[in-house]
Amino acid sequence: MTLLDVENLCVKFPTRSGVFDAVRGVSFSLGRERLGIVGESGSGKSLTGRAILRLIRHPGVVTANHISLEGENLLQLSERQMRKVRGQRISMVMQDPKFSLNPVMRVGEQIVEACLQHEKISRNAAKLKAIEMLEAVSIRDSERVFNAYPHEMSGGMGQRIMIAMMLIPNPQILIADEPTSALDVSVQTQVLGIMDKLVRERGMGLIFISHDLNLVSAFCDRVLIMYGGRVVETCQADKLYEAKHPYTQGLLNSMPRLDTPVKRLQVLKRDASWMDGDIASDSDASGKAIGRSV
Amino acid sequence: MSANSNRHTASNADPGSQSGNAIEIADLSVWFGHGADRVDAVKSASFVLPRGASFGLVGESGSGKSTILRALTGLVKSWQGTMLVNGETLGRKRGKDFYRQVQMVFQDPYASLHPRHSVDQVLSETLSLHKFGDINDRVEKLLTDVGLGPQYRFRYPHQLSGGQRQRVAIARALAPSPSILLLDEPTSALDVSVQAEILNLLTDLREEQNLTYLMVSHNLAVVGHLCEQIAVMQNGEIVEILPVEDMRQLKSSHHYTQHLLEASMGYKST
Numbered sequence: 001m002t003l004l005d006v007e008n009l010c011v012k013f014p015t016r017s018g019v020f021d022a023v024r025g026v027s028f029s030l031g032r033e034r035l036g037i038v039g040e041s042g043s044g045k046s047l048t049g050r051a052i053l054r055l056i057r058h059p060g061v062v063t064a065n066h067i068s069l070e071g072e073n074l075l076q077l078s079e080r081q082m083r084k085v086r087g088q089r090i091s092m093v094m095q096d097p098k099f100s101l102n103p104v105m106r107v108g109e110q111i112v113e114a115c116l117q118h119e120k121i122s123r124n125a126a127k128l129k130a131i132e133m134l135e136a137v138s139i140r141d142s143e144r145v146f147n148a149y150p151h152e153m154s155g156g157m158g159q160r161i162m163i164a165m166m167l168i169p170n171p172q173i174l175i176a177d178e179p180t181s182a183l184d185v186s187v188q189t190q191v192l193g194i195m196d197k198l199v200r201e202r203g204m205g206l207i208f209i210s211h212d213l214n215l216v217s218a219f220c221d222r223v224l225i226m227y228g229g230r231v232v233e234t235c236q237a238d239k240l241y242e243a244k245h246p247y248t249q250g251l252l253n254s255m256p257r258l259d260t261p262v263k264r265l266q267v268l269k270r271d272a273s274w275m276d277g278d279i280a281s282d283s284d285a286s287g288k289a290i291g292r293s294v
Numbered sequence: 295m296s297a298n299s300n301r302h303t304a305s306n307a308d309p310g311s312q313s314g315n316a317i318e319i320a321d322l323s324v325w326f327g328h329g330a331d332r333v334d335a336v337k338s339a340s341f342v343l344p345r346g347a348s349f350g351l352v353g354e355s356g357s358g359k360s361t362i363l364r365a366l367t368g369l370v371k372s373w374q375g376t377m378l379v380n381g382e383t384l385g386r387k388r389g390k391d392f393y394r395q396v397q398m399v400f401q402d403p404y405a406s407l408h409p410r411h412s413v414d415q416v417l418s419e420t421l422s423l424h425k426f427g428d429i430n431d432r433v434e435k436l437l438t439d440v441g442l443g444p445q446y447r448f449r450y451p452h453q454l455s456g457g458q459r460q461r462v463a464i465a466r467a468l469a470p471s472p473s474i475l476l477l478d479e480p481t482s483a484l485d486v487s488v489q490a491e492i493l494n495l496l497t498d499l500r501e502e503q504n505l506t507y508l509m510v511s512h513n514l515a516v517v518g519h520l521c522e523q524i525a526v527m528q529n530g531e532i533v534e535i536l537p538v539e540d541m542r543q544l545k546s547s548h549h550y551t552q553h554l555l556e557a558s559m560g561y562k563s564t
Contacts, residue, residue, distance in 0.1 A: 040485040041456070155355070184354040184512060185557040211485060254490035256519035258542055258558070264494050265519070268487035 003172055003205045004030040007065040011047045014059050022047050024229040030173065034199065034206045036220035036237060038213055044229040045209045049175045053086055088118045091166040095178040097158030101150040108146030111165045118169035133164040137194050156187035160194060167198055173205040192219055213240065213251055228275045247274050316474050316506040317343040322375035324365045335361040337530040348500065348507040350517035352554065353527035359510045363476045367398050380473065394424055397467035401479040403459035407451040413462050414447045420469040436465040441495055457488035477509040481516060493519055514558040518542060526551045
């Protein structure tokens with residue numbers, strides 16, 4: 001079942017020296033699965049995530065044939081209707097909890113606020129729900145965390161709070177933009193485990209934006225590889241290492257690996273044709289989303 | 295005098311050069327704050343780097359790995375223990391001689407370069423501080439050494455990409471022709487493709503200029519690529535020092551190292 005279908009998404013920024021095309025004709029569909037978007041900085045992966053939620057600010061322009069969430073075209077919604085989509089149906093976890101949480105508001109208050117925005121329940125019920133949610137993200141003394149300020153939390157804790165806050169309205173789709181890049185490796189696996197479990201249990205669709213190919217190949221079901229604002233390749237995550245596109249191969253080879261030491265790392269040689277050339281895709285992975293049994 | 299020969303005379307004049315150790319750290323403790331607020335960031339760390347070696351410090355954030363580098367360069371004053379650089383014991387103050395031997399490359403190339411100084415200013419300032427003549431030629435040589443070329447000389451940091459900025463930061467560190475480079479997460483702010491370029495550059499420079507590296511990183515694969523010896527830190531203590539071959543074969547005696555290695559091998563769905 002397709003939750004989200006994006007066709008020919010473009011994001012443009014007019015500049016003094018002409019229009020800059022940050023995202024150029026990205027199309028994909030998402031079911032109840034984990035979809036990874038990888039690419040280097042400037043490849044347009046974050047903008048793709050933001051454009052779905054129509055979070056691109058003026059003077060940026062978003063165009064697309066359609067961005068449909070269960071058949072409803074998000075581009076045709078008014079700003080007021082859009083506000084009902086954000087958080088409630090599609091929510092987003094950003095990279096660094098330090099910049100996403102309000103520093104002068106207690107953690108619990110922020111989660112309760114998120115909860116009350118989307119549901120008509122009493123404050124007390126919202127508080128109980130918030131504590132329950134904090135427990136769901138493996139925060140042990142949830143009462144203490146509820147009354148703490150963000151600066152009293154570690155990075156991993158902060159990110160788990162963000163995930164709790166984003167999942168409390170029970171959205172259908174979660175967009176995670178580099179959710180673990182600011183975290184240590186050991187904390188990273190923990191946070192990913194929690195996110196994976198919740199997304200799986202609730203049957204959500206997940207768009208996981210990352211620059212880390214290893215992580216994406218281990219964590220996601222399907223991967224889009226972006227370069228210069230375009231999807232250059234779509235493949236099954238577990239077959240990422242058999243990727244055909246030279247860019248994907250170059251990226252994979254440029255990473256140092258513990259198990260296979262090399263004297264010199266291979267350096268990516270960029271090819272102008274990647275900007276406009278053919279898009280390699282795995283026949284069974286492209287096109288319609290593959291449903292995942294929950 | 296070329297950069298290379300200058301470095302040699304410097305190390306030959308050094309009385310401790312016979313010992314063959316670039317850095318010796320024994321029982322180093324570093325703390326921040328006083329009284330009840332005191333935090334022991336590093337607790338009696340000891341390790342030795344032979345000349346020309348490449349040594350890695352790994353650990354989670356807050357484990358004290360960067361603090362060791364900062365204490366060594368004199369950026370943190372509250373430390374105790376013994377630190378020897380090229381056979382000379384370090385005191386509280388670091389003189390110009392010290393910085394001629396030891397230079398540091400920082401994590402974030404966006405923050406470590408002055409936004410209103412051109413590449414030329416950055417490099418020639420360092421050179422004139424260390425009383426070098428023929429600054430003009432040296433700046434060009436430094437830029438060539440780090441693979442940028444003289445055409446980047448009059449650019450400002452905002453006109454450079456992240457990888458290029460890190461190259462400038464490396465060029466600045468190489469300006470006094472040091473024998474030891476301290477690398478504090480030199481590639482963690484960069485894309486993997488750019489990271490590969492910088493790591494290759496560091497490998498080449500080490501070979502050409504016979505440098506000693508002390509590198510801090512949270513990425514075990516990066517440290518494993520560049521370093522021969524790796525120290526694993528947890529809560530301010532070095533829990534294990536192991537050669538890279540052992541780490542590659544996941545042979546470690548300490549459970550924390552094992553845990554780090556497993557975590558860095560990637561996410562496993564449960």
